[in-house]
Amino acid sequence: MPRVRFTLPQVKDYPDSRPSACPHCGSVILNRHGKVTKRVTDLYISEVTVIRYRCTDCLKTFRHYPEGVDSHDRSLRLRGVSALSWALGLSLRSVSHLLSALGCGLSRMSVWRDVQEWGSGALSGWMNRTRGRVRVMGADETVIRLRGKKTVVGFVTDAKSGQLVGMDVLVDKDSEGFMRWLQRYVSRFGVEAMVTDDLSTYKPVVERMGIEHQVCIAHVRKNVRRRIDEIDGWDWHRARIWRLLTELPEGGGRELLRMERAVRAEPKLRRLVVELCGKWPSLLCHQRVGGMPQTNNCTEKTIGRSKIRYKTVRGYKSMEGMMNGLGLTQWVWSGREGLDLSELVAA
Ligand SMILES: [Zn+2]
Structure with missing residues (x-):
């Protein structure tokens, strides 16, 4: 605490x-x-x-x-x-x-x-309290009940300080919707790189904005572990993929590309290798961009601040009420020592 x-x-x-x-x-x-x-x-x-x-x-x-x-x-x-x-x-x-x-x-x-x-x-004070540039930004979404319906709220943080930069209700969860959500922050704060979870919607959006992208390693490892465990046999290849993912060596992407040919007989394994191959540069972004974390913990922690309060609320009745409630919990749990x-x- x-x-x-x-x-x-x-x-x-x-x-x-x-x-x-x-x-x-x-x-x-x-x-x-x-x-x-x-x-x-x-x-x-x-x-x-x-x-x-x-x-x-x-x-x-x-x-x-x-x-x-x-x-x-x-x-x-x-x-x-x-x-x-x-x-x-x-x-x-x-x-x-x-x-x-x-x-x-x-x-x-x-x-x-x-x-x-x-x-x-x-x-109302949020955007104004964020001063200067946010070089590395974290983005994540969470589901909150609004009038009994699931509503997605997107959170944006400064990955370096862990401070909340913005919160928005995401009506459209497709690429266009994510673009409208994130571009505003990227332009306003001069963002150079972004860390997100493994959700596939982020990749094309971040690429279109022309900034660097780190995919949360913790998420990828969790998903890959589950998929590796679902495959029978192929022990050497499965162990090798896991090793590449834990050690993240240089040339790992090329090795995955070569491996694709060897595992064609097992569609599940092949799909995993192809996906990881495409994701490889985003797994190593933290090695290229100073101040980039390996995981999206900064944003998850921020969302957690509103979840502490949210646990005892059965859901909000209005959009405005929800945003004000989130705003207050974010302020109270912002981690600053003195709050007036x-x-x-x-x-
Ligand atoms: Zn007067």
């Missing part, structure tokens, strides 16, 4: 500054126009003072709230705790019970609204 320290929004009972400008017209000449007491639901404060101002230009009045309070009847801190508790693993019902026990009762629906509020804040929830309000 990573060590994470969360900072919650502050809540003050009195505004400690004047408003900088009129929210209606932008004028800076404002007169105080009385004050009101507002009841708030919060873990520590139950009442705050709100100052009213009148604009000397447009003559409209408005309320100026203390830090951590807005027009909502619950403080930012309480809404933040609610969303955070959900993202850390509690169900909507459990968060509702927990906060009720702390004297701040709220419904499951309210908890869900809080998750939406903070999740959308996390999502206020960052999501400002975003």
Whole structure:
């Protein structure tokens, strides 16, 4: 488990500054126009003072709230705790019970609204938090239930830092769909190489984008092991293929090409050899491209962050709700040591 320290929004009972400008017209000449007491639901404060101002230009009045309070009847801190508790693993019902026990009762629906509020804040800041180039990018997909249907969500990471770069719902799972999904990131971040799993859709897409491709070695080995075990006889060839795949020697591709002729009598073996032969350059990409990992663990780990939360969710009811939920769990489990929830309000 990573060590994470969360900072919650502050809540003050009195505004400690004047408003900088009129929210209606932008004028800076404002007169105080009385004050009101507002009841708030919060873990520590139950009442705050709100100052009213009148604009000397447009003559409209408005309320100026203390830090951590807005027009909502619950403080930012309480809404933040609610969303955070959900993202850390509690169900909507459990968060509702927990906060009720702390004297701040709220419904499951309210908890869900809080998750939406903070999740959308996390999502909107995502692309902007990724700075500079992403030379080596990892891509992977996962299936999430949306209104009972399986929905594919694609994740893109910076393979070097392991940080999430983007998340997208993949409607079309063909080459064109993958192209539309990945090209945006490749162009925007100047990506030079990509690591993916063994799924055949990636290969032509990465080739079309003209960048280097590493196929996750762990995936390939797992698939090849299973296929080798399904073949009877041919012990020498099977052992040799496995050895090539574990040692990845120079000239391994040429050897596979020669082997193809020798194994034609066994279609299963031949198919495996032909496929590996075509994949060989992508298995060795990590030897050519600096900073390229052998496996796609970086992206799988990232997806896992949302799965921790996802385990206790039976599925999402709306696309927006799903993306906000994923955004919040990704932010909470991003692996950074200090996380300030206020960052999501400002975003
Ligand atoms: Zn004004």
